[in-house]
Amino acid sequence: MGDNTYREYLHQVADSVHSIIVRKFGIPSLSDRDAENDLKKPKLSQEHCSNDLRNSLVSNPSHAIPIEDANAISLMDFKKKYFNTHTPCLLKNASKNWEAYRKWSDVNYLLEKAAYRAVPVEIGQYYTSEDWSQKIMPFHQYVKEYVMEGNTQIGYLAQHPLFEQIHSLRKDIQEPIYCMLGELGEMSGVNAWYGPKGTISPLHTDPCDNILVQLVGHKFVRIYHPDETPHLYKRQSGILQANTSEIDNLHLLQFEEEERKILNEKFPLISKATHYWDCTLCEGDMLFIPKLYWHYVQSLSISFSISYWFV
Numbered sequence: 659m660g661d662n663t664y665r666e667y668l669h670q671v672a673d674s675v676h677s678i679i680v681r682k683f684g685i686p687s688l689s690d691r692d693a694e695n696d697l698k699k700p701k702l703s704q705e706h707c708s709n710d711l712r713n714s715l716v717s718n719p720s721h722a723i724p725i726e727d728a729n730a731i732s733l734m735d736f737k738k739k740y741f742n743t744h745t746p747c748l749l750k751n752a753s754k755n756w757e758a759y760r761k762w763s764d765v766n767y768l769l770e771k772a773a774y775r776a777v778p779v780e781i782g783q784y785y786t787s788e789d790w791s792q793k794i795m796p797f798h799q800y801v802k803e804y805v806m807e808g809n810t811q812i813g814y815l816a817q818h819p820l821f822e823q824i825h826s827l828r829k830d831i832q833e834p835i836y837c838m839l840g841e842l843g844e845m846s847g848v849n850a851w852y853g854p855k856g857t858i859s860p861l862h863t864d865p866c867d868n869i870l871v872q873l874v875g876h877k878f879v880r881i882y883h884p885d886e887t888p889h890l891y892k893r894q895s896g897i898l899q900a901n902t903s904e905i906d907n908l909h910l911l912q913f914e915e916e917e918r919k920i921l922n923e924k925f926p927l928i929s930k931a932t933h934y935w936d937c938t939l940c941e942g943d944m945l946f947i948p949k950l951y952w953h954y955v956q957s958l959s960i961s962f963s964i965s966y967w968f969v
């Protein structure tokens with residue numbers, strides 16, 4: 659048996675053992691108070707994106723990201739207009755035919771597939787905060803302690819190759835066709851991002867083109883052109899954070915004048931960074947983030963996204 663076949667086999671065994679455990683012990687309760695009620699709660703979040711929601715966080719219409727209907731733009735037109743010109747683009751209706759889009763807002767479905775599997779969780783508002791740490795815990799514990807409403811501390815299942823670990827979730831997703839456009843036509847990482855409202859991925863860059871697929875809930879995303887690097891306070895030290903900005907409070911941009919003043923006082927050059935795009939990423943959307951473009955991501959509800967990095 660080759661290495662890959664053997665690994666595939668082990669993953670199938672793990673999935674089967676997991677479903678036996680679920681059948682034998684059931685799905686752990688999400689609430690100490692009312693387990694019955696919790697199991698009847700079907701959906702995590704299904705607030706569909708109205709135009710108002712889409713536009714509410716765009717700082718100025720001239721910075722709204724171009725939006726295309728994935729059913730109306732051909733792959734070749736996407737390539738010409740966006741991929742070849744390294745222009746970010748939001749493709750609406752792009753993942754609405756995925757099983758994951760239909761099923762993953764049901765927490766019980768996710769628990770059936772993953773309740774007893776161990777997952778890494780980032781604790782703290784963002785990975786540049788001083789109080790940030792990581793813990794490994796069963797998925798059901800993560801959902802109960804960090805994802806369901808009423809939890810006070812932020813925990814984020816972030817940038818985790820969940821589909822290498824849990825094969826039974828793979829049949830719900832598809833590789834986005836846009837990833838074929840890379841020079842080598844290869845994926846360089848497929849990662850899950852699952853968490854409550856309020857997770858923040860601080861402003862950073864990645865070395866690969868990215869299709870970020872939104873399957874549950876919505877997120878605010880700001881993208882800066884790499885030309886703006888001199889205005890974005892790139893960190894100088896720390897291997898983990900060398901691709902990350904020192905601007906840890908970019909979310910203040912969304913609030914009142916007073917908060918924006920605090921941000922501008924601490925990072926005065928940010929006001930010169932005018933080459934940027936804003937969007938609200940809604941369930942069913944895909945977002946093209948060109949490689950080396952700065953991006954900041956904040957969840958506005960319980961959210962499940964997958965990033966497809968390709969080369």
Ligand SMILES: O=C(O)CCC(=O)C(=O)O
Nearest residue numbers: 851859864870955963965
């Ligand atoms: O969704 C997030 O929180 C961050 C996503 C991201 O940074 C990425 O896909 O590269």
